Amino acid sequence: MAFTLEMARGALEKLNAVIEEKKDYLTDLDSAIGDADHGINMNRGMKRVMEKIRDKEYSDFGGLFRDVAMTIMSAVGGSAGPLYGTFFMKMGQKLAGKREVAEDEFADAMQEGLSGIMALGKSQLGDKTMVDALQPAIDALREPAPDASAAWAAALKAAEKGMEDTIPMLSKRGRSSYLGERSIGHQDPGATSVAYLIASLREAALEG
Amino acid sequence: MIGILIVSHSEDAARGIAQIAVGMSGAADDVPITGVGGNDEGGLGVSVAKIYDALTEMLPACDGVLIVPDLGSSILSSRGAIELLSPKDASKVVIADAPVLEGSMLAAVEASSGADLEAVAEGAREAKNLKKSDH
Numbered sequence: 653m654a655f656t657l658e659m660a661r662g663a664l665e666k667l668n669a670v671i672e673e674k675k676d677y678l679t680d681l682d683s684a685i686g687d688a689d690h691g692i693n694m695n696r697g698m699k700r701v702m703e704k705i706r707d708k709e710y711s712d713f714g715g716l717f718r719d720v721a722m723t724i725m726s727a728v729g730g731s732a733g734p735l736y737g738t739f740f741m742k743m744g745q746k747l748a749g750k751r752e753v754a755e756d757e758f759a760d761a762m763q764e765g766l767s768g769i770m771a772l773g774k775s776q777l778g779d780k781t782m783v784d785a786l787q788p789a790i791d792a793l794r795e796p797a798p799d800a801s802a803a804w805a806a807a808l809k810a811a812e813k814g815m816e817d818t819i820p821m822l823s824k825r826g827r828s829s830y831l832g833e834r835s836i837g838h839q840d841p842g843a844t845s846v847a848y849l850i851a852s853l854r855e856a857a858l859e860g
Numbered sequence: 861m862i863g864i865l866i867v868s869h870s871e872d873a874a875r876g877i878a879q880i881a882v883g884m885s886g887a888a889d890d891v892p893i894t895g896v897g898g899n900d901e902g903g904l905g906v907s908v909a910k911i912y913d914a915l916t917e918m919l920p921a922c923d924g925v926l927i928v929p930d931l932g933s934s935i936l937s938s939r940g941a942i943e944l945l946s947p948k949d950a951s952k953v954v955i956a957d958a959p960v961l962e963g964s965m966l967a968a969v970e971a972s973s974g975a976d977l978e979a980v981a982e983g984a985r986e987a988k989n990l991k992k993s994d995h
């Protein structure tokens with residue numbers, strides 16, 4: 653039961669594909685409470701990530717995630733750029749020198765990445781942001797599970813629930829916070845793209 | 861001398877604001893004022909890389925740099941760019957809590973008098989109190 657460098661690469665490929673497919677949906681979500689660019693931003697960023705990593709050899713998670721982080725930070729163009737960028741940067745630092753880790757060690761690295769997001773965004777659980785999908789997913793991945801498949805299934809379920817739980821929340825961070833009460837009743841676009849990230853990690857982990 | 865880096869979602873706006881800040885403040889020509897903006901395809905947005913590159917270009921010639929951002933991801937991206945700097949360089953950069961145009965202008969006035977980073981940041985912050993109307 654281990655998460656490998658090749659799985660990480662596969663997950664990024666899947667994330668690029670699902671963002672491409674869902675970019676209009678993400679942008680619709682962002683048009684309700686933001687500036688209608690989250691899908692476009694993520695699509696541009698992930699495409700650029702794939703161009704960067706596709707033909708490059710990596711010897712550890714550190715090198716791969718550093719390239720992902722730097723590319724996302726320069727190419728995404730909205731708040732999601734520095735936030736996802738920090739996430740991958742901190743994960744890469746935590747996993748430097750490794751190319752295979754147990755699921756709970758991977759979860760620890762994700763937690764490190766999430767701490768980076770929360771520090772940069774000055775955001776907390778319940779602020780109606782990507783944090784609200786990411787924290788429950790990491791917590792679920794850490795729970796004892798019979799196998800990797802069960803662990804990732806729990807993580808995805810938790811991410812999707814966290815994503816849906818953003819609907820009744822009042823936004824306290826990012827552009828949607830300017831709307832105050834009017835942000836209530838809409839699903840957060842960033843929490844939605846996080847659910848796609850977790851789904852992509854799960855798929856890649858299962859394929860092995 | 862303290863430099864001023866204006867960060868906007870639009871490159872045109874960032875450059876224009878830099879031009880206004882210099883013109884209206886009467887800041888001496890030696891105050892380094894730069895404007896960056898737009899995503900890396902030239903559309904509306906902000907790129908951490910552009911901010912980082914501007915900072916690393918400005919810092920060797922300045923005692924410090926005040927970033928004056930517009931909204932939202934300009935602020936987040938500025939923080940992200942500072943994190944990529946060495947701790948020594950990072951300690952010489954501050955993000956202004958000020959409206960972007962007025963803040964840049966007042967910061968330029970302070971900077972041209974040779975003020976330090978704290979004072980230039982305070983100058984920018986005072987832009988919050990500029991009154992335009994009674995409404």
Ligand SMILES: Nc1ncnc2c1ncn2[C@@H]1O[C@H](COP(=O)(O)OP(=O)(O)OP(=O)(O)O)[C@@H](O)[C@H]1O
Pocket residue numbers: 682686687689690693729730731732733735769772773774775780781782783825826827828840841842843869905906931932933934
């Ligand atoms: N301070 C923050 N902390 C955590 N997540 C945030 C924060 N601000 C925004 N987000 C997340 O980013 C998502 C929006 O990303 P997007 O790429 O659309 O940026 P944006 O808000 O349009 O940026 P901009 O300021 O350029 O308009 C939100 O749905 C939210 O999940």
Ligand SMILES: [Mg+2]
Pocket residue numbers: 682686687688689690730827
């Ligand atoms: Mg947006």
